[in-house]
Amino acid sequence: MSTKKSGKKVSKSSSKTRAKPAAKKTAMKAKRTAAPKRAAAKAAGKTAGKAAVKSAAEFMAHAYAMEAEAAERYAEFADSMEVHNNREVAELFRKLSRIEQRHADQILEQMGWKQSPATAADVRWEGAEGPETADPTELHYLMQPYHALQIALHNEKRARDFFAHLAKATKDVGVRQGALEMEEEEAEHVRLIEEWLKRTPKPDANWQADPDPPVLSD
Amino acid sequence: MNTVAAAAPLTAQAFKSDYKPIWCPGCGDYSVLSSFTKAFAKLNLRPENVAVVSGIGCSSRIPAYTNCYGFHGVHGRSLAAAAGLKLARPDLTVVVASGDGDGYSIGGNHFLHACRRNVDLTYVVMDNHVYGMTKGQPSPTTEPDWDSKLSPGGTGLRTFNPLVIALAAGANFVARAFAGDPNGTAEIIAEAMRTPGFSFVEILSPCVTFRPEQREWKQMVRPAPVTPTEDAARAARRLMSDDGMNIGVLFKGDRKPYQPPIGKGKKHPSDLEAEFAL
Numbered sequence: 001m002s003t004k005k006s007g008k009k010v011s012k013s014s015s016k017t018r019a020k021p022a023a024k025k026t027a028m029k030a031k032r033t034a035a036p037k038r039a040a041a042k043a044a045g046k047t048a049g050k051a052a053v054k055s056a057a058e059f060m061a062h063a064y065a066m067e068a069e070a071a072e073r074y075a076e077f078a079d080s081m082e083v084h085n086n087r088e089v090a091e092l093f094r095k096l097s098r099i100e101q102r103h104a105d106q107i108l109e110q111m112g113w114k115q116s117p118a119t120a121a122d123v124r125w126e127g128a129e130g131p132e133t134a135d136p137t138e139l140h141y142l143m144q145p146y147h148a149l150q151i152a153l154h155n156e157k158r159a160r161d162f163f164a165h166l167a168k169a170t171k172d173v174g175v176r177q178g179a180l181e182m183e184e185e186e187a188e189h190v191r192l193i194e195e196w197l198k199r200t201p202k203p204d205a206n207w208q209a210d211p212d213p214p215v216l217s218d
Numbered sequence: 219m220n221t222v223a224a225a226a227p228l229t230a231q232a233f234k235s236d237y238k239p240i241w242c243p244g245c246g247d248y249s250v251l252s253s254f255t256k257a258f259a260k261l262n263l264r265p266e267n268v269a270v271v272s273g274i275g276c277s278s279r280i281p282a283y284t285n286c287y288g289f290h291g292v293h294g295r296s297l298a299a300a301a302g303l304k305l306a307r308p309d310l311t312v313v314v315a316s317g318d319g320d321g322y323s324i325g326g327n328h329f330l331h332a333c334r335r336n337v338d339l340t341y342v343v344m345d346n347h348v349y350g351m352t353k354g355q356p357s358p359t360t361e362p363d364w365d366s367k368l369s370p371g372g373t374g375l376r377t378f379n380p381l382v383i384a385l386a387a388g389a390n391f392v393a394r395a396f397a398g399d400p401n402g403t404a405e406i407i408a409e410a411m412r413t414p415g416f417s418f419v420e421i422l423s424p425c426v427t428f429r430p431e432q433r434e435w436k437q438m439v440r441p442a443p444v445t446p447t448e449d450a451a452r453a454a455r456r457l458m459s460d461d462g463m464n465i466g467v468l469f470k471g472d473r474k475p476y477q478p479p480i481g482k483g484k485k486h487p488s489d490l491e492a493e494f495a496l
Contacts, residue, residue, distance in 0.1 A: 072231075076248055079238045128399035128436070137398075137426055137433045139243035214242070214353075214427060 053166070056174030057111065061118040063182055064107040066162075068116070070155065071100035073087040073133050077148075084141040092148045100132070103185075131162035133156075142210060144203045153193045160186035227262050229384040230255040235285045241276060241361040242350075244433075246397030246423030250344050251283050253395075253421075254313070256350040256404035258286070261311075261411060268311045273325060276351045277344035277423070279319035294324030297332040297341065304337050308477055311411060312338075322358040322378050329380075333387035336415045337476040341417070342407060343380065344397070346425035346432065354428035366428075379418055385454045385469060390415030392453065392469040394462075397423040402465070409467060415475040422463075435463070442466035 053059050074097035081090035108116065125131065132155045140147070160183055167179035233255035241247050258268060268286035272278035273296035281288025287310070291299045300314040321329055321343045347364070349355040351361065356369045358378035365372050384392050391413040395403040403421060410417035422439065424432035442464035447453050453469035485493075 072252075076252075077243075080241075080243045080248065083238050083240050084243060124401065128396075128402060135398075135436075136246070136248055137244045137424060137436070139426075141243050145244075 011123040019077070052172065053175055054172060056172070056178050057117075059166075059172075059175045059178045060111050061116055062109055063178070064104050064116040065118050065123040066132050066159065067104035067107065067211075069130045070134070070159075071097045071098075071104060071131040073129075073136070074100060076136075077134065077139060080139060081141075081143075086141060088145055089148050091145055092145050095153050096148070123168050132159040140208065142208055144207060146197065146200045146203050148202055149193055149197045153190065153197065156186055156193055160190055166172055223411075225264065228259055228264065230259040233258045233265055233268075233284050233286065235283055237282050237285050238372055239279065242425075242427045243425075244426035245269050245276070246346065246421075246425070246432075247277055247280070247344055248390040249397040249400040250277070250342070250403065250423055252493070253279065253397075253403035253407055254284065254315075254342075256400065257407035257411060258284075260404060260408045265312060267309070268313065269300075269303055269307075270313050270315060271303065272315040273317075273320040274351075275317040275320045275349070277315055278320060280315040294320055294326070294328060296320070297325060297339070300339050300341075301332060301335065301337045304339055305478065306480075308338070308480065312340070313407075314339055314341045316341065316343045317342060317350075317357075318347060318351040318359045318380075319355075319357040322380055325468045326358070326378075329388045330383070330470070333384050333389040333416055333418070335476045336388060336390055336473050338414055338416070340410045340417045340419065341408065342410075343420050344423035345380070345420050346423050346429060348425050348428045350425045350428055355425065379413065379457065381418070381457045381468065382454050384418045385450045385457070388416075388473065389418045389469075390471040390473045391415075391417035391467070393419045393467040394442075394449055394465055395419055395421045396419055396435065396439045396465050398439070399465070406467060413470060415471070415473050438463045439465050442468060444468075446455075446470045447480075448472065 034162045053062055074093045078093035078097060081087070081093060104116075108114070123130070134151050134155055138147075138151050163179045163183035163186060167176050167183060170176050170179065230252065234251075239248060239251065247349070254270070258265075265284070265286045268284075269289065270284050270286050271289045271291060271295055272279040272281050274293035278290060278296065281290050281467060289296075289299055289303070296314050296316050300312050304308065304312045304413075311337075316325065329341075332339065345359055347357060347359045347361065349357050353366055354366060356364060356366075356373050356375075360369075360373065361377060362374050363372040381392050381394060388399075391410050393406045393410060395406045397403065406419055410419050422435055424435055440463060444456060446467040447456075447469055448471060450469060450471065457468065
């Protein structure tokens with residue numbers, strides 16, 4: 001669970017809270033500049049320490065839960081974009097969902113499991129969700145493929161850092177080996193998405209411009 | 219001997235319907251839907267044994283997105299419909315979905331008496347401090363200084379404190395959850411459903427369209443620093459002094475749910491017709 005920023009008490013009603021379009025504009029950017037390494041370290045530390053990752057099998061169950069949760073979230077994003085007629089981004093999220101699901105299926109195959117012993121709901125992370133699960137508040141109905149790939153890149157980096165820190169934190173040899181393998185895989189995904197981003201047109205400054213916006217109160 | 223094999227537990231996905239939600243991208247209600255289905259799966263329920271009842275508003279679209287029984291009712295009247303259903307069919311698990319406008323304003327009176335009656339229901343209110351479906355008017359939980367085109371300078375009105383009101387009115391279970399933590403929210407909903415009587419779960423569910431600043435809630439929420447209490451007065455004192463961002467089960471009572479005997483004095487519709495004939 002997220003905690004207060006810098007330990008400073010924040011009141012939800014203390015300041016003038018006019019809806020600011022600028023907040024929307026900067027939201028995606030701001031979140032991606034947050035320190036994924038720090039969060040991953042925290043998550044990995046807790047998972048390796050307090051939670052139940054005591055064996056390679058339990059580690060793989062966690063990895064499966066992480067991939068499955070990420071796949072489910074991207075599928076939700078795809079549905080949402082489809083409903084809002086943003087078909088290009090919907091297709092991209094659908095593709096990302098398939099990729100994550102394939103990783104989850106590979107874990108099942110590797111472990112010889114018909115189904116995972118743990119679902120995403122059974123596994124608790126230091127944060128509210130798994131280190132590869134995209135944040136729903138990142139979405140915008142006019143977002144472009146570039147934005148979707150930025151979200152994916154952010155999540156792959158978080159996943160890579162999570163496994164790296166887990167490998168460092170664990171005392172179990174099997175868990176360490178599995179975490180290092182997963183770290184390498186996620187690092188490869190980071191490279192692939194970075195390449196993909198290079199081939200994807202950058203949105204112009206007015207990508208959010210809508211001549212008939214849904215927001216009346218702006 | 220019962221020869222019917224026990225049905226295999228369902229996944230959360232099995233509780234979702236084929237309809238795709240039409241909420242704005244980024245809306246917290248997507249996660250609440252996911253928490254509903256996760257809670258149903260966790261409790262090993264079957265869609266045919268669950269009814270999801272709602273009123274009007276963005277959050278009240280939820281029944282259509284599950285494949286349980288559903289009733290998308292009249293504005294503010296979800297609790298009345300749900301109580302009637304539960305009293306007539308106590309075998310069903312009845313979950314009620316609402317928003318801060320539907321539940322605390324239009325349905326405010328029903329809320330008080332549902333707490334008081336203590337029918338075995340789980341009432342989930344997705345609170346985003348705004349009327350989203352009708353384009354951003356202030357709701358009972360909107361901050362007094364929220365300045366927008368529809369409320370220039372803010373309403374200046376004190377906010378409604380639903381959790382304290384629920385305690386004062388007699389709710390048997392009171393919790394606050396956050397949409398950005400769907401797994402934690404699923405656990406809270408499941409616990410609310412397990413607890414007999416009227417269970418009230420308020421979920422902070424950001425409206426990214428009309429209240430984009432609510433994206434920051436994920437940095438502001440925190441687990442409640444106290445264990446749930448069985449003392450309503452103590453829970454109310456804690457809630458009166460918190461900043462509305464403490465997440466978790468806050469009160470769990472042991473009041474007996476209201477359930478009149480079924481079938482006793484049951485009358486045929488023609489008898490009732492004769493009784494009420496003018």
